[in-house]
Amino acid sequence: MTIPLPIAGLDWTALRNFAALRGQLRVSLTPICNVKCWFCHNEGDVPPPFTHLHRDAKPRARELTAEDYVNVLRELIGAGLKRVYFTGGEPLVSRLARPVLTRLPVRGPDVSYTLITNGLLVRTHQDWLATTGLDKVKVSLHYLSDESFRAIAQTRDGVAAVLDGIEAARETFERVELNTLIQHENEHELRDILAYALERRLPVQFIELVETDFNADRKSSAVGAHGLIDHLRTLTREEEAVVSGVGQGRRIFRIDGIEIDVIHRELGRHHVGQCGTCPVKAKCVEGFWALRMDHAGGIQPCLLRDDLRMDIRSLLDQPEQVPAAVAQHVAAFTEGTL
Template sequence: MHEEELMKEFDLFRISEGRFRISLTTTCNARCWFCHNEGSVPPVQIDGKNGLRHKMHTCSTEEYITLVETLIDLGISRLYFTGGEPLISPKLEPILDSIPLHGKDQFKVILATNGVLLKKKLDSLKSKHIDKLKISLHAFSDESMWNIEKISSVDEVKASIVQAKQIFPEIEINTLLMPENQHENMDIIQFVRDLQIDIEILELVWTDYNRPTYTEKRISTYDLAKDLIHQGGREYINKSGIGVNLKMIDFENCSVRLMDNSLGSSYVGTCQMCPVKSSCVEGFWSIRVDPEGFAQPCLLRSDLRIDLKPLIREPKKLKEFIPLWIGSFMKGVEFSGTGSKERIR
């Protein structure tokens, strides 16, 4: 396979808003039952004392900065900073400080947070070049929040969302539809409609981490979409970019984006012969980088993980490697470039 062909595939990833999700820590102040920790292997575990056991955090701040600078140079249009809870990481602010002023036509910096610590961090974050805050709001009462996340601070999160709306260019709420919050989803949606901000409502995605509860916990967004249309929402399907297609319900001042497994997703070359494709509903849309410096293109295939740390120490090789690796995954061919795979441990 000629490198030119792989570069064309990588260019498709770029212009289709393919993204990198960079996890800064596996540490979190919540314990959401559905969390896959961005595919970190193994996932966070709860010990006998109900405390959390975390992975070693081996990427330094400087290594993260090198990675981010390389991705910007390569033209990656979406850079997500996630966790765990990224606001816990002392590395977050120095990394954000390294990101230059930029236009949205160049790239977007998105910070994903559960919002619990947001109020304390707003003053320091408002000076950073953050284009979008993606805030999880899975509950509208402390009782439901405890059942889902094992914390009770929903009023603080809602207040932080109101404050953040005045500071950041774009705010989006993220909600997973599940039995524990099904009775409160209209309250959450009305809250964001009143604030005139968008919300994305997700269906549970099958992974090895939620295998025991997936069947009983997954709820379709179909009935919710019908209710929103009945309220006057205008429906259409968003098929742009890479990843799962979304059902959009637009109101006058906000949009409700609904994941719907029946709408299909974008699959690439490697997906076609994937042994777990029948369980996959998201398709290929993102590269996830965990705190140890491993990157993987799929939550369901830990055997596809690549160790980027040796390359991060040689930025020129990293810049050469990433496009060809992504291109080969999209094309469905083996790539024998520098980089090491780590099998499931």
């Protein structure tokens, strides 16, 4: 989709509302990963397990340089986006990880930078990661044994490498969190993962499956959060349901001051104008909660609709124009006119 140049008198309300409601800017540094988790959605690109099975299905080619990333980030943060998450694939696989993460724009009030990683390369890159402006590292921990790690991530590695990556992150950053997808393959380990997190005083987010075209054939692996929620209620009475803001509703539990976050689809999600007539709304459990910027120069407001992806490559030599173009795109999305 080709975007028009920014226009005078543009209404910034939709973008500013999105930012005020704690919407995320998810920045994918690469579609490549060193594992092949069956459920991967790859931020809307072709995920590694699908590429492994279908060699002709390739992710988009990289178009952005480290300089492009830093310039666009600076402008979007200046326009009010405050929560930046670096993703992949596995972001630490990318050769752009170091030049981008060590040159992050100076943070303004309430701006935060988070790295989302599978943990396998944190120890390898620990020295230079310590020099970055990252506020937080979020490690995916969907397994606590070699058997479940290999079943879920389709790798020959052992889970010890992931756990060592978590320890390396704890040595380097003040804030480390975990996230765990609830699924049949790890249902027997969920309580152990929770105990592991609590013992190390690590906040953890448990997430229900987001169905995409790439993982629909594994729908039987999806497990609801009810069992975990029931268990958490035996451990604490501190529970809060959050249904405001953007994205899915969630239940927040606090155990000895540690926050346990459960993304729970039964609490609903935040949909906006474009979602009203969306042909995939029935299977969307997320709503509009993130703007995804990819390595090929695209930005899209929805994981399931790459036809809503906008192309900012023509603006890379004028990055100061990107925020207005994004604001125009978000406004059209929320008004249902995109």
